[in-house]
Structure formats: structure tokens, C-alpha cells
Amino acid sequence: MFYLRQTFNRHLCRHLSIRFKSIKDTNVWTQSAKCFHLTECMNKTTLKNTSGKSQSSQDWLRRQMNDPYVKKARYNNYRARSVFKLMEMDNKYQILHPSMIVVECGAAPGSWTQYIVKQLKLDAENTYPTGAVIAIDMRAINPIAGAIIMDNMDFTKPLNQSKILHALNGKLVDVVVSDMAPNASGNRDYDSTAIHNLCYSVLQFSLTVLKPISGTFLTKIWAGNDTEKFIHHLNQFFNEVTHLRPDACRADSTESYIMGRYFKGIQT
Numbered sequence: 001m002f003y004l005r006q007t008f009n010r011h012l013c014r015h016l017s018i019r020f021k022s023i024k025d026t027n028v029w030t031q032s033a034k035c036f037h038l039t040e041c042m043n044k045t046t047l048k049n050t051s052g053k054s055q056s057s058q059d060w061l062r063r064q065m066n067d068p069y070v071k072k073a074r075y076n077n078y079r080a081r082s083v084f085k086l087m088e089m090d091n092k093y094q095i096l097h098p099s100m101i102v103v104e105c106g107a108a109p110g111s112w113t114q115y116i117v118k119q120l121k122l123d124a125e126n127t128y129p130t131g132a133v134i135a136i137d138m139r140a141i142n143p144i145a146g147a148i149i150m151d152n153m154d155f156t157k158p159l160n161q162s163k164i165l166h167a168l169n170g171k172l173v174d175v176v177v178s179d180m181a182p183n184a185s186g187n188r189d190y191d192s193t194a195i196h197n198l199c200y201s202v203l204q205f206s207l208t209v210l211k212p213i214s215g216t217f218l219t220k221i222w223a224g225n226d227t228e229k230f231i232h233h234l235n236q237f238f239n240e241v242t243h244l245r246p247d248a249c250r251a252d253s254t255e256s257y258i259m260g261r262y263f264k265g266i267q268t
């Protein structure tokens with residue numbers, strides 16, 4: 001049995017090498033796939049054929065390949081490691097339940113959506129037909145059974161927000177989550193301001209759609225000069241505001257999440 005498995009592995013590795021050798025246009029992603037498959041066979045995480053790649057690309061690849069959350073995400077068929085951040089926050093605070101209506105901003109490639117669909121039980125035989133998740137992103141998102149996908153769409157544009165309202169068809173929302181992140185420029189102050197602008201855009205939208213009393217708001221931020229002010233503003237609209245840093249956030253990242261619970265509603 002052991003001999004058979006060894007022989008199979010050798011054949012598999014040989015097959016993969018031949019198949020990958022035939023890929024002419026090898027960019028970072030195909031190389032990453034190549035290394036991943038080969039190293040899976042050999043249980044070794046080394047980078048091969050990195051000539052021509054910048055040091056930062058090589059560092060990024062090496063970090064991806066050695067990241068336990070990346071491996072866990074692949075193993076569990078999640079599209080990104082970020083799912084473990086939402087999972088951890090949800091396990092701790094029980095944010096997501098069947099029958100809920102959830103708006104998710106910055107959803108690509110879709111790991112949060114996959115998790116939300118599961119928690120809302122939208123993937124099973126539609127046991128809770130009143131629930132829904134609307135997943136929005138500027139980028140394309142491959143379909144996820146049970147989710148309403150609104151991709152190639154900038155959330156901050158008023159026209160696009162009215163499309164979301166149209167999809168909601170007058171229904172109020174239980175949870176608004178945002179994992180949106182701008183393209184990082186490398187300048188911490190600039191990037192932090194950019195993500196805070198996204199947070200305010202989501203907050204403004206949330207105030208018009210969230211269910212009073214029970215509504216929850218959760219957003220990613222990159223810590224900066226505006227963070228305290230943003231928390232102060234959230235306190236005006238939510239009875240409980242919590243600043244969270246899940247374990248899956250990368251050690252060298254200023255990323256964290258701010259959650260507002262028990263929406264106070266808007267007094268008119």
C-alpha cells in the first residue's frame with residue numbers, strides 16, 4: 001500500500017512538472033500555483049523559478065506559501081485567508097444567523113460571502129427563504145450559490161448604492177459588513193485616509209438601511225489619525241462599539257475591525 005502511494009505521488013509530481021512546463025506565459029500566479037502543487041506533493045515550501053521576479057513578489061509568494069491561514073483556506077475551499085477573520089469575529093460575537101439580510105461591501109474574491117452563505121443557511125435547500133446576502137465589489141466575483149452578486153461596481157458611487165437599495169426592495173438590513181480596502185500606496189497616512197473614506201461611505205449607507213435596535217455594522221480599517229474620530233462617530237449611532245483585531249490579521253498590518261451593534265436608529 002505504502003509502495004503504491006509513493007509510486008502514485010512520484011507519477012503525480014512528474015505529471016504536474018510536465019503540465020506546468022508547457023505553460024508558456026508564466027506570471028506570478030501560475031508560478032505560485034506551480035510551486036504550491038509541487039510543494040504539496042513533496043511537503044516542502046520552497047520557491048522555484050523566481051528569476052525575473054522582484055524581491056517583493058518573491059517575499060509575497062514565500063509568505064503566502066508559509067502562511068497557515070492560506071493553507072487552511074485552500075484545504076476548506078475558501079477563496080481567501082480573510083475568511084478566518086470574519087469567522088473569528090462571528091464565533092465570538094454571534095453576528096450572523098439564518099434569515100438575516102446582509103450587505104457585504106468589498107466581497108471579491110468571495111471568502112466572506114462563502115462563509116455568510118453558510119451561516120445564513122442559504123446554500124442548503126433554501127430552508128430560510130427570507131435571508132439574503134448582497135455581495136458588492138469593484139472587481140469581478142465568480143458566482144457563489146445562494147448569494148446575490150453585484151460586482152464590477154464601485155460601492156461609493158450613489159448610482160450603485162441606489163442599485164443596492166433597489167435589490168433590497170424596501171427591506172431593512174440586519175448586518176452591513178465591509179472588508180473594502182483601497183489599493184495600498186505604501187504611504188500609511190494616505191492609505192489610512194483612503195480606507196476611512198470608504199468606512200464613512202459604508203456608515204452613511206448603513207444609517208439608511210439598518211434595522212433599528214438590532215442592526216450591526218462591521219468594517220475594516222487601517223489605523224491612523226482618523227480612527228479615534230471614526231469610533232467617536234460610531235458611538236453616536238450604535239449602543240455598543242468594539243474595536244477588534246482577529247488573530248488572522250497579518251502581524252505587520254495596521255488592519256483591524258470596528259463593530260457597531262444595536263443601531264440607535266435615526267431620529268427624524
Ligand SMILES: C[S@@+](CC[C@H](N)C(=O)[O-])C[C@H]1O[C@@H](n2cnc3c(N)ncnc32)[C@H](O)[C@@H]1O
Pocket residue numbers: 079080082083105106107108109110111112113136137138139153154155156179180181182183198
Ligand atoms: C481584502 S479584499 C476583500 C476580501 C474578501 N473579504 C474575501 O474574503 O474574499 C478588499 C476588496 O475591496 C474592494 N474594494 C475596494 N474599494 C472598493 C469600492 N470603492 N467599491 C467596491 N469594492 C471595493 C477591492 O476590489 C477588493 O476586492
